[in-house]
Amino acid sequence: MNELIPIMVIIPMTCALLLSLFSNQNKLIKGLAFFVAICIPIIPLLSNYGLHYFGGHAPLISNLTGVLYHPAVTYSFQSLQKLFIFLLGILVFLVVFIYINSYKKASGPYLFLIFMGTAAITALMLSDDIFHMFIFFEIAALVQVGIIAASSIEDRYETALKYMIMGSIGGPMLLLGIGILLAITGSVNITDIVYAINHNLVSMNSPVFLLACGLIFFGWLYTSGLPPFHTIKSAVYSKAEPHAAALLQAFTVITLVSILIAMFRIFSNLPIFEALLVGFALLAMILGISMALTQNDFRRMIGFLAVGELGFIVLGIGLNTEFALTAGLFQAINEMIVTALLFIGFGVVADLIKTSDIRKTGGLIAYYPKLAIMILIGGFSMAGVPPLNGFQSKLMLIQASLSSGFPEISIIAILVSIATFVVFVKVFYAMFLKPKPNDLVIPNKKVPRSTIFAMAILLIMCIILGLFPSIITGYISGFVGGLL
Amino acid sequence: MLDLQLASLFTVGFLIVIGLFSAIFIDNVIKKLMGIAFIEEGVNLFIVTLGYKEGGIVPIYLPGMDANWFSSTAAYPLPYGLVLTSIVIGASTLAVMLALTMVLYKKYGTLSASKMLASREESELNE
Numbered sequence: 372m373n374e375l376i377p378i379m380v381i382i383p384m385t386c387a388l389l390l391s392l393f394s395n396q397n398k399l400i401k402g403l404a405f406f407v408a409i410c411i412p413i414i415p416l417l418s419n420y421g422l423h424y425f426g427g428h429a430p431l432i433s434n435l436t437g438v439l440y441h442p443a444v445t446y447s448f449q450s451l452q453k454l455f456i457f458l459l460g461i462l463v464f465l466v467v468f469i470y471i472n473s474y475k476k477a478s479g480p481y482l483f484l485i486f487m488g489t490a491a492i493t494a495l496m497l498s499d500d501i502f503h504m505f506i507f508f509e510i511a512a513l514v515q516v517g518i519i520a521a522s523s524i525e526d527r528y529e530t531a532l533k534y535m536i537m538g539s540i541g542g543p544m545l546l547l548g549i550g551i552l553l554a555i556t557g558s559v560n561i562t563d564i565v566y567a568i569n570h571n572l573v574s575m576n577s578p579v580f581l582l583a584c585g586l587i588f589f590g591w592l593y594t595s596g597l598p599p600f601h602t603i604k605s606a607v608y609s610k611a612e613p614h615a616a617a618l619l620q621a622f623t624v625i626t627l628v629s630i631l632i633a634m635f636r637i638f639s640n641l642p643i644f645e646a647l648l649v650g651f652a653l654l655a656m657i658l659g660i661s662m663a664l665t666q667n668d669f670r671r672m673i674g675f676l677a678v679g680e681l682g683f684i685v686l687g688i689g690l691n692t693e694f695a696l697t698a699g700l701f702q703a704i705n706e707m708i709v710t711a712l713l714f715i716g717f718g719v720v721a722d723l724i725k726t727s728d729i730r731k732t733g734g735l736i737a738y739y740p741k742l743a744i745m746i747l748i749g750g751f752s753m754a755g756v757p758p759l760n761g762f763q764s765k766l767m768l769i770q771a772s773l774s775s776g777f778p779e780i781s782i783i784a785i786l787v788s789i790a791t792f793v794v795f796v797k798v799f800y801a802m803f804l805k806p807k808p809n810d811l812v813i814p815n816k817k818v819p820r821s822t823i824f825a826m827a828i829l830l831i832m833c834i835i836l837g838l839f840p841s842i843i844t845g846y847i848s849g850f851v852g853g854l855l
Numbered sequence: 856m857l858d859l860q861l862a863s864l865f866t867v868g869f870l871i872v873i874g875l876f877s878a879i880f881i882d883n884v885i886k887k888l889m890g891i892a893f894i895e896e897g898v899n900l901f902i903v904t905l906g907y908k909e910g911g912i913v914p915i916y917l918p919g920m921d922a923n924w925f926s927s928t929a930a931y932p933l934p935y936g937l938v939l940t941s942i943v944i945g946a947s948t949l950a951v952m953l954a955l956t957m958v959l960y961k962k963y964g965t966l967s968a969s970k971m972l973a974s975r976e977e978s979e980l981n982e
Binding site: 506536 | 875891897901937
């Protein structure tokens with residue numbers, strides 16, 4: 372059923388508008404949000420692979436040039452899109468479940484932001500049109516700012532404005548690069564652009580083409596929170612509510628992957644492109660872990676670790692072999708699950724004890740043992756401890772870098788994983804194991820059941836993917852084969 | 856006389872450079888936002904310039920028109936379609952940034968980014 376392809380965007384978008392319209396009716400918006408949150412992961416499972424041409428305008432052959440071109444915005448739904456949209460749907464369901472169980476009165480505008488962000492990110496993943504991707508990226512950026520501003524954490528407005536100002540430099544640079552591509556190829560459809568490049572209708576070594584590559588790459592660095600934008604991205608995560616931070620990092624990972632795949636299709640024949648990717652991947656890994664090591668705020672620390680993990684994804688794509696690409700995309704799936712688990716876990720602790728400073732915490736294992744165990748396993752997964760999912764993808768990445776002839780990269784990857792483990796052990800000890808400080812007040816409040824349920828689901832996914840990685844890698848390698 | 860498209864591209868460069876300077880180096884938040892608006896408009900002007908064709912006609916095909924004449928004379932319509940969307944996105948982004956600036960002005964009583972930062976650091980130290 373190819374008709375379901377646009378429905379994946381239309382349903383959350385319509386739901387967002389309805390939630391905003393009926394924001395005064397608490398029961399209605401809670402019920403609607405819950406129902407749509409269940410539907411979102413089901414639709415990609417029911418849909419067939421294929422293409423959807425908006426307006427029914429199928430590709431045409433130009434009378435003047437004899438070149439095949441796409442006159443309509445095209446959505447492409449393949450195994451990778453199925454995987455990411457399904458996983459995003461699961462995360463949205465868990466986030467909505469936590470939210471409607473945590474608040475007696477649900478906020479229509481807040482749920483609007485969650486569903487509008489979901490629609491935008493789904494469209495970004497499906498689109499085969501680079502300008503369309505830019506538009507939905509901008510919508511997702513506005514949604515992210517709204518989610519930060521809606522949180523109850525101090526300094527949220529400052530972070531939101533800083534993020535927008537940086538985005539207003541990164542976004543137009545991305546658009547300028549898209550404009551240059553439009554100028555030299557006459558199209559914004561990625562398949563058409565790739566056709567023009569592969570048939571030598573565009574000179575790849577021309578300075579204009581290189582400028583387009585540089586500008587789009589710069590814009591992508593901002594969208595993905597890679598250096599030099601890593602500090603603002605980690606601040607964004609730390610200023611959002613715990614469940615929202617989990618969703619925001621999923622948005623970031625999908626944005627990174629979808630724009631990176633588009634760039635890979637267009638620029639992968641440029642020798643400098645792979646070097647740029649690997650360079651920025653290593654920079655993200657090293658800067659992420661270095662900054663996480665110096666943090667005393669555990670929410671900020673997880674934010675920096677999340678940025679470092681993004682480096683592993685980019686590394687896989689940058690190595691440009693079938694196995695490395697599969698490893699990189701598998702790492703993206705794992706990062707979405709593990710980081711969501713940790714953001715929810717650490718965020719709930721911060722909400723309960725009203726501090727996220729590890730110098731002021733301690734002895735929490737006696738009060739929140741279930742939470743501690745789940746956070747511990749999540750942290751082990753992020754650090755790449757067997758047999759969890761993080762181990763599988765990192766092992767694949769190390770094997771890929773060795774087989775590509777870069778043993779030094781695999782050494783850096785191993786060192787970063789060890790450092791991640793050290794950071795995690797340090798923060799876990801400071802929060803849960805060291806003696807409780809006298810001035811730390813533990814409220815007589817239990818961890819919400821909805822939060823425990825969401826974390827348990829994510830934890831089960833970590834363990835299953837760690838034991839049976841082929842469930843995911845089969846889907847990914849099918850897509851990667853087509854990409855190469 | 857300077858070619859219109861070339862003049863337009865120079866203007867694009869000028870707007871983007873002024874905008875970047877303002878967004879990065881000027882302390883006043885409103886002036887930063889004005890710089891950002893300059894960058895956005897510069898990029899929009901660039902896209903509009905792409906579709907410009909000297910002596911071109913509006914790309915609307917009317918009954919009775921010769922198809923070959925139309926395709927060789929009409930301006931390229933895609934950039935105009937794109938720039939409309941881009942303007943809307945730019946306007947909404949700017950509106951949200953201005954709203955956030957208002958909130959911060961009420962909180963700090965200043966529009967200076969450095970004074971806001973200093974005030975925040977001071978309150979963190981006091982805690």
